Amino acid sequence: MIEKADSLQTQFSIGVKGTVRRTEKTPRGIEIVPSEIRILGIAQHPLPLDVTGRTPAEIDTRLNARVLDLRRDECGAVFRIEHVALEATRAFLSERGFVEVHTPRIIASATEGGAALFPVTYFEHDAFLAQSPQLYKEQLIMSFEKVFEIGSFFRAEESHTRRHLSEFIxxxxEEAFAAAPDVMKVLEKLVRYVCGAVKKGCQRELEILKYRFDVPRTPFKRFTYDEILKELDGEGVDVPWGEDIPTPAFRTLGKIHPYFYFITDWPTKSKAFYINPQDENPKVCEGFDLMWQWVELASGGTRIHSKDLLIKRLTEHGLHPESFKFHLKVFDYGMPPHAGWAIGLERLIMMLTGKKNIREVVLFPRDRYRLTP
RNA sequence: GCCCUGGUAGUAUAGCUCGGUCUAGUAUAGACGGCUGUCGCCCGUCCGACCCGGGUUCAAAUCCCGGCCAGGGCGCCA
Structure with missing residues (x-):
């Protein structure tokens, strides 16, 4: 047995039979005096990275050996926080009557235009990976009134940044008989709740990460697009009205508003076709974004529930109403007014863990250049 | 898609500006030994690297070109 114990190496998987005793000599205050040792799995040395974490490896090296990387306390802490955040999200939404649903990942045509889709071969048809559950969740509120979905979606964007992925959660x-202000309240309360749950339930993990955050107070600040433009102008950043706000401008905003805030009343043309234009001024819409510092965490809005208007907006976006006939048909069945939003889960986890690169908070990230492991 | 930066042992880095004692330094990991009832304690010895191809030169880790790979930024987007 001594010989066997002598042959043990870092990362071996072993079974030990013996007597557990208290001791002051070990970090955990216990020791096992073995009567039998079994080697269950051996490890080939040298390992591709230092599991003790004394010599930190670069993100690329770590992702190539991700399961070993996950053995590090710091890495494990991130995903335990994610687990608690998801648990809290489900509890919060279920408590408020939202029903969890699952919509298709394989779809026949583009759901929103905008973001690029990954094509897939579906037997004798061309199909795509879903970029969002948008149209399906809208349809489902007719039956369930309030629904939520947590799942992976796909964007074939060429983005190469610390906050974009090809596959994200x-x-x-989506909520019936609701408008933007209603679902904004749900959103800010959810964020507060999740922050509270993580802060309370993940003290050890946050300590490992050496990261702290304050549970935000609600309501979050609300700024209109026009107010934001004025504020940027004051900082010497010029954004022409109607344009999306460029990343460098968001970074400036993040310095002025270092926590959560909403941006509302966006120009209609800068948002997706299904966002409702305001009655009194159709150039502006009922869409909103939830920001955390300079990062867009979530976006949402009141949806169009008039079929005619929806067709008009589709056409204005250069989309063909025929490709949306199954979706449009639903609007003939008594579609109630409704609103909803979507949070980029990984971005929320970045906020909750202090990680600066989105790949840190995904077990096996997929980005423009990474398809393995 | 455009732009910038970088590729030196298993890992992380020094060296590159101003080419030559670089037979490439250091840390950590690994092997072996010592020490301590243990240790992601300490000490010692050892092992191990200039991304690929071409060019310039008497001489290239170092300069130039191409490729590949990686990181980041922008646009687009969550």
Whole structure:
């Protein structure tokens, strides 16, 4: 047995039979005096990275040996926080009558235009990976009134940044008989609740990560797009009205508003076709974004529930109403007014863990250049 | 898609500006030994690297070109 104990190496999987005793000599205050040792799995040395964490490896090296990387306390802490955040999200939404649903990942045509889709071969048809559950969740509120979905979606964007992925997890809700202000309240309360749950339930993990955050107070600040433009102008950043706000401008905003805030009343043309234009001024819509510092955490809005208007907006976006006939048909069945939003889960986890690179908070990230492991 | 930066042992880095004692330094990991009832304690010895191809030169880790790979930024988007 001594010989066997002598042959043990870092990362071996072993079974030990013996007597457990208290001791002051070990970090955990216990020791096992073995009567039998079994080697269950051996490890080939040298390992591709230092599991003790004394010599930190670069993100690329770590992702190539991700399961070993996950053995590090710091890495494990991130995903335990994610677990608690998801648990809290489900509890919060279920408590408020939202029903968890699952919509298709394989779809026949583009759901929103905008973001690029990954094509897939579906028997004798061309199909795509879903970029969002948007149209399906809207349809489902006719039956369930309030729904939510937590799942992976796909964007074939060429983005190469610390906050974009090709495959990401979206936390989506949709609610009937609701408008933007209603679902904004749900959103800010959810964020507060999740922050509270993580802060309370993940003290050890946050300590490992050496990261702290304050549970935000609600309501979050609300700024209109026009107010934001004025504020940026004051900082010497010029954004022409109607344009999306460029990333460098968001970074400036993040310095002025270092926590959560909403941006509302966006120009209609800068948002998706299904966002409702305001009655009194159709150039502006009922869409909103939830920001955390300079990062867009979530976006949502009041949806169009008039079929005619929806067709008009589709056409204005250069989309063909025929490709949306199954979706449009639903609007003939008594579609109630509704609103919803979507949170980029990974971005929320970045906020909760202090990680600066979105790949840190995904077990096996997929980005423009990474398809393995 | 455009732009910038970088590729030195298993890992992380020094060296590159101003080419030559670089037979490439250091840390950590690994092997072996010592020490301590244990240790992601300490000490010692050892092992191990210039991304690929071409060019310039008497001489290239170092300069130039191409490729590949990686990181980041922008646009787009969550």
């Amino acid at each position: 979206s936390v989506d809700i």
